Amino acid sequence: MRFGIYLPPKAEGEKCPVLYWLSGLTCTEQNFITKAGSQQEAAEHGIIIVSPDTSPRGCNIEGEDESWDFGTGAGFYVNATEDLWKINYRMYSYITEELPHLISSNFPADSERMSISGHSMGGHGALICALKNPGKYKCVSAFAPICNPMQCPWGQKAFNGYLGSDKSKWESYDATVLVSTYSGPQLDILIDQGRDDQFLAAGQLLPDNLIAACTEKKIPLVFRLQQGYDHSYYFVCSFISNHVKHHAKYLNA
Amino acid sequence: ACFSLLPSPPVIKKKVCRSCPNAALIRWESGNTNPVDSYTVELGEISRERSETAVTESIVGIPTYESIIQLLSGRSYLIYVRAVNIGGPSERSDPVIIYTTGGTLFHLNEETAHPSLAISEDGFTMFYGDEYTELNDITLSDNAFSRCVAIMGELIPIRGKHYWEVEVEEHTEYRIGVAYEDTQRNGYLGANNTSWCMRHVMTPSRHKYEFLHNGSTPDIRITMHPKRIGVSLDYETGKLAFFNTDLSQHIYTYKCHFLHYVHPCFALEKPGALTVHNGIEAPEYITFS
Numbered sequence: 176m177r178f179g180i181y182l183p184p185k186a187e188g189e190k191c192p193v194l195y196w197l198s199g200l201t202c203t204e205q206n207f208i209t210k211a212g213s214q215q216e217a218a219e220h221g222i223i224i225v226s227p228d229t230s231p232r233g234c235n236i237e238g239e240d241e242s243w244d245f246g247t248g249a250g251f252y253v254n255a256t257e258d259l260w261k262i263n264y265r266m267y268s269y270i271t272e273e274l275p276h277l278i279s280s281n282f283p284a285d286s287e288r289m290s291i292s293g294h295s296m297g298g299h300g301a302l303i304c305a306l307k308n309p310g311k312y313k314c315v316s317a318f319a320p321i322c323n324p325m326q327c328p329w330g331q332k333a334f335n336g337y338l339g340s341d342k343s344k345w346e347s348y349d350a351t352v353l354v355s356t357y358s359g360p361q362l363d364i365l366i367d368q369g370r371d372d373q374f375l376a377a378g379q380l381l382p383d384n385l386i387a388a389c390t391e392k393k394i395p396l397v398f399r400l401q402q403g404y405d406h407s408y409y410f411v412c413s414f415i416s417n418h419v420k421h422h423a424k425y426l427n428a
Numbered sequence: 429a430c431f432s433l434l435p436s437p438p439v440i441k442k443k444v445c446r447s448c449p450n451a452a453l454i455r456w457e458s459g460n461t462n463p464v465d466s467y468t469v470e471l472g473e474i475s476r477e478r479s480e481t482a483v484t485e486s487i488v489g490i491p492t493y494e495s496i497i498q499l500l501s502g503r504s505y506l507i508y509v510r511a512v513n514i515g516g517p518s519e520r521s522d523p524v525i526i527y528t529t530g531g532t533l534f535h536l537n538e539e540t541a542h543p544s545l546a547i548s549e550d551g552f553t554m555f556y557g558d559e560y561t562e563l564n565d566i567t568l569s570d571n572a573f574s575r576c577v578a579i580m581g582e583l584i585p586i587r588g589k590h591y592w593e594v595e596v597e598e599h600t601e602y603r604i605g606v607a608y609e610d611t612q613r614n615g616y617l618g619a620n621n622t623s624w625c626m627r628h629v630m631t632p633s634r635h636k637y638e639f640l641h642n643g644s645t646p647d648i649r650i651t652m653h654p655k656r657i658g659v660s661l662d663y664e665t666g667k668l669a670f671f672n673t674d675l676s677q678h679i680y681t682y683k684c685h686f687l688h689y690v691h692p693c694f695a696l697e698k699p700g701a702l703t704v705h706n707g708i709e710a711p712e713y714i715t716f717s
Contacts, residue, residue, distance in 0.1 A: 361675065424713055
């Protein structure tokens with residue numbers, strides 16, 4: 176598995192907190208590094224940024240390269256249970272356990288201070304990782320996340336393929352469902368969503384469902400619908416500094 | 429021989445002096461019937477170690493009846509004023525004590541209040557009663573809001589950062605923010621380009637929050653309804669930010685280039701109450717907005 180890592184100047188002298196960035200469908204570890212423009216804000220706040228790949232690659236699994244929204248580049252941050260995928264496609268464990276261990280063992284990272292963010296499928300990944308691990312992440316934010324994958328075509332295709340047809344197994348990877356059972360330290364979720372995002376109109380993202388669930392469960396969330404923005408990295412790079420600052424507030428507290 | 433009388437010492441108008449963490453606005457009356465050429469402000473920091481406060485700084489040649497003095501935060505100062513004419517300087521005025529340990533302090537200007545508003549005795553709570561006051565039978569000051577049930581606070585004429593908090597009930601419908609001195613008194617806060625405000629109203633389905641300037645707002649949804657809202661004004665960076673202080677949560681930041689100093693402003697959309705808390709230190713988390 177490949178990952179990108181940004182080390183701020185402060186890391187030359189001391190351990191720094193880590194922001195894990197999860198990318199979306201079709202992305203590799205490179206997209207965020209080259210397109211988001213996060214380094215300046217991360218440098219200012221002394222934050223390490225780690226951007227993993229979005230799936231294992233070259234596993235020789237039948238069908239892994241057939242779709243852009245399933246298989247290669249589309250790991251959905253779950254631990255697959257279906258036979259074809261369960262050995263290689265364990266992105267949830269990779270993000271929450273294996274990668275943090277690797278980072279803290281090899282880089283000047285403070286393992287007690289980490290937070291998580293992401294875009295689209297990665298936004299879904301960030302939300303579920305934070306909700307399933309109360310207290311592990313100091314902060315969570317997302318750009319155009321897939322908020323309720325059980326109810327959208329992307330999520331249904333991925334969950335069916337990785338987890339099988341038993342929908343009770345899907346619930347533990349759906350942020351909107353997880354919110355309703357969340358019990359842990361107070362969160363402060365920031366979500367930015369482009370108003371002109373084609374996938375919002377297509378019913379793939381469903382932020383209203385997450386907002387309703389957070390309102391019901393009294394989980395703090397600020398959701399910003401940004402006029403004129405689509406699903407692209409132009410959108411991400413326009414607001415990434417806001418998100419890094421949001422994370423810095425908690426990572427540097 | 430030609431004799432010139434020394435001027436009399438000015439009288440500092442203590443009630444209208446204002447301070448914030450890094451500066452103070454000192455205002456005075458001349459105290460003289462004859463013309464005064466200029467004024468001199470003298471100040472010294474009050475120290476626990478010394479019983480008397482020595483004057484360590486003078487600002488000379490002040491042509492008007494007020495001056496903004498740059499100070500250090502977290503201190504206490506004794507400030508005097510002298511009048512100066514051709515004959516020389518007057519005795520020092522009675523001093524005013526200025527504290528820069530708290531935050532920015534301002535009072536609500538009752539002259540600007542819509543007639544439907546009542547102000548508490550301490551001057552920091554506004555009430556909109558159950559009956560809207562019709563304007564037909566009363567003479568309204570030019571300075572008072574006539575449509576928006578609003579009131580303005582005193583001008584904040586000092587550069588730098590300022591912070592205050594507003595306490596509301598969960599279902600209070602309000603507008604809180606800032607406005608220029610000349611904002612239209614027959615307009616609504618946020619509906620023009622001279623005011624910026626956070627607005628909360630109840631719809632049949634949800635709490636609705638708007639951040640209005642020039643009549644438009646971004647689309648923001650909040651899941652926790654603030655009962656104590658922090659307002660941070662930074663003239664240098666041109667930012668006006670709002671926070672849910674109970675959660676230390678940043679809600680929204682305007683990025684604007686203020687052409688003039690602004691007044692804090694407050695309005696109630698429906699009967700209810702709102703309390704202003706100021707003269708308090710800004711919490712650290714607001715620096716991340």
